[in-house]
Amino acid sequence: MSHLLRAEYGPRGRSAGASTWHVVRAADPATALCGRTMDTDAETRAEEEWGTGLRCCQQCGSLYMHEVPHMEGSHPYS
Known part of the structure; x- marks a missing residue:
């Protein structure tokens, strides 16, 4: 599954x-994993930028971790 980061802007626009970055599925770029409706013309970044210091939505990040395998092969049962 492919994801993107999508910007949420604060009151100054x-x-x-971006005030917060949300994770969206590429197949549904208008809905963040946390359920927030996103502006489809907001800035996007590659999913690889998640976890690099951007201010990201904590709920989106948690759900993203469940959808994307990280450090594949590091699990003792894999």
């Missing part, structure tokens, strides 16, 4: 930059 796009000019102030």
Whole structure:
């Protein structure tokens, strides 16, 4: 499954930059994993930028971790 990061802007709008980054599925870019409806013309970034210091939605991050295998092969039963 492919994901993207999508910007949520604060009260000052796009000019102030993203206040929070949400994770969306590429197949449904208008809905964040947390359920928030996203502006489809908001800035997007590659999912590889998740966890690199961007201010990301905690709920989206938790759900993203359940959908994407990280450090494949590091699980003792794999």
